[in-house]
Amino acid sequence: MRLYDSAARAVREFTPLEPGKVSMYVCGATVQSSPHVGHIRSGVAFDVLLRWFRVLGYDVTLVRNVTDIDDKILAKEQSENRPWWAVAAHYEREFQTAYRILGCTPPTVEPRATGHITQMVTxxxxxxxxxxxxxxxxxxxxxxxxxxxxxxxxxxxxDDLLPAADSAADSRKKDPRDFALWKSVKPGEPSWPTPWGDGRPGWHLECSAMAEAYLGKAFDIHGGGLDLVFPHHENEVAQSKASGSDFANFWLHNAWVTMSGEKMSKSLGNSLIVSEVVKRVRPIELRWYLAGAHYRSNLEFGDAALQESAVAFQRIENFVRRAAEIAGDVSGGDLPPAFVAAMNDDMNVPAGLAVLHEAVTAGNTMLGKGASKNDIATSLADIRSMLDVLGVDPLSDMWAGDSSGSSEELTSVVEHFVQERIASRQAAKAAKDFGTADAIRDELRNLGIALEDGAEGVRWTLEK
RNA sequence: GGUGGAAUGGCCGAGAGGCGAGGCAAGGGACUGCAAAUCCCUGUACACGGGUUCAAAUCCCGUUUCCACCUCCA
Incomplete structure (x- = not known):
């Protein structure tokens, strides 16, 4: 397994510090606004990495923090007319919901900054x-x-850094680039006691403290968005190494989701908020879209691209559902060597996708030719294994039922109704009464039900 | 000013000296009563200018354009 290490500026062979185990710390959200697709791309990218490590047989410990105290959160007390802790709790829940509906594996632990003041003081x-x-x-x-x-x-x-504008005049600092570990209390703000007075933590300190608390003085991977490299991660390194830790062995940074070439920011409005995007495509389709790009490549977000990506995914999903109707719920297939090679090469998901698409084409050919149940089962299992690495297996526990209705009882009623209409249409077709047959098909389509005539009979699906 | 990244066919998107990854869209074909789904075929792309090489999208030099970070940001 090779990974690009930002610190080395090169792809390096990944060797865990402790055989068989991988420890990862990923910078999570500052819970001060609703999650947008850029935030969740980071979550998805590191989730794919986590899944890949598990495929390789590693026992993964993932720490993803929640920054629940911060200037912006405090500022929202006014605009949202509720205490800072209510603001933080509210957005933390929104983030958790977004991670969950996108199928991100929950971290081993999700520590909050405010719960680790003791470690920061130490x-x-x-x-x-x-x-x-x-x-x-x-x-x-x-x-x-x-x-x-x-x-x-x-x-x-x-010496090349632009000194922070707000700190240039601060004569208490030895150097204008010195950054705050701890900020003394201001009227009306929350604070915690320390030997030097009451106050609250600076942004960078919490990650150093929590990484050490859960992963120790040395761990395998530290991840986060590209923008965190400076100053956040630089400052973390300084804090941790200066205190005697080895800190992270690898630094991984995911690239941006951009919008017409511009970095997505909170000022761009609501159209990119996860809860809005999943009204336009299903969550599994959004995940497919986000996971499909290489994690170090910019992803130009656009509605057309999103819809196109959803169509591409539906082809794969169609194969999986059709094959499962014949072969059953088979899983645990083999990953093609080319797929494994792609993933081992710095998580080259797009190259892996090429392997997946070819496998689906081969699988569809089998279905068309009426291949044996065994062959179809093998093909299905292999494809599901690849989909599972990306977290988009439509038949997995996470996604099953995504399009088959909410209640089994209701599904059964619909099934009988549709089968009855299909039987009527087959009868009309047998009598060469194509007018009636087409009318039945149109009627079903108006209800959102698509029919496909195949050699094995008629399939019906809910139209996407 | 400093640091880093990017430019690939109508679109998305890998690759990194030598057979045109893959997908979407398009055109043609097979199948079909017609559709849908599926499969097959077609399309000669790498910002620009030089250079190295038997061979360059890939290496070197230069140029242009775009983006990000240096302030809160995944």
Whole structure:
């Protein structure tokens, strides 16, 4: 398995620190607004990685944090007229819903920043002791000049950085690039006690503290969006390494979902909010779309592309459902070597998709030729295994029932009704009364039911 | 100013010195009472200008255009 390591700026062979186990820390959401497709792309990308590690036989521990205290969350107290903790809890639930309906495997643990103040205080004590952090009034700052490697991850030199506008005038800092580990309390804001006074954590400190709390001083992979490289991840490295940790062995960063070449941001309105997008395509189709691009490639989001992608997925889904009608609920197939090679090559999902499409074409050919149940079962099982890596197997527990109705009883009634109409139409066809036959088909189509005449009989499906 | 990324056929999207990944759309064909679904065939693409090489989309030099980060962001 080879992965692109942002820190090395190269593809490296992945070897876990502990044989058979993979530990991953992925930066999760700052819960201050509704999740959009860009957020969820990150979730899907790392979920595919997690699934692939499991295929390879690794026991994966995934930590994905929730940043539930932050300037923007506090700012929403006013605009949403509810306490900051209610704002955070509300959006955290929205994120969890989005991850769930997109089929993302729940993390091993999903720690909240506010639950790990103790660990942050300990980390600050260590940094102060070691001379990497200092107290100014009740703020605590990291001293970037004290850490020679500062800037290495992002390729920045301290002297080339534009000093933060709001901190240029802050004479309490030794260097304008020094960043806050801890912010002293301001009137009306929440705070926690520390040896240096009451206050609240800076954004970067929480990830260092929580990564160590759950994964220890060294772990395999740290992931997140490309924008986090600087300053967030750079600062995490500084905090953790300066405190004596080895920290992450690999740094993985997913690229953007963009909109007409522009980075998606919260100001673009509601059209990209996950809950809105899944009204236009089914969640499984959105996942297919997001997972289909290479995780390090920009994904230009567009409605036409989304619809087209959904059509492509339906071809695959059709095969799976038709094959399952013949071969049953078979799974646990073999992954084609070319698919495995693609995934092992820095998760080259698009190349894997080519293998999948070819397998589906071969499978459809079998169905058309009336191949043996055994052959169809093998083909179906293999294809389902590939789909499962991407988390889009339509027959999996996650997605089964997605288009077959909510209640078994209702499904049974519809089945009988449709079969009765199909029988009438077959009778009309047998009598060469094609006018009546077509009328029945049109009538069903108006109800959203599509018919397909095949050698094995007539199939019906709900129209997408 | 500093750092990093990108430009591939109508569209999406891999590849990274030598047989045109794959998908969608389109055209043709098979099947079909007609549809639908499915299968088969067709289409000679790599921003521009130089260079290296028997051979370049791929390597080198230069140019253009676009994007991101350096401030909260997946």
């Amino acid at each position: 980390l600050m004590e260590t940094l102060i002791e070691r001379g990497h952090a200092y107290v100014a009034d009740s703020d605590v700052y990291f001293d970037v000049r004290s850490f020679p490697e500062y800037g290495k991850l992002s390729g920045q030199k301290i």
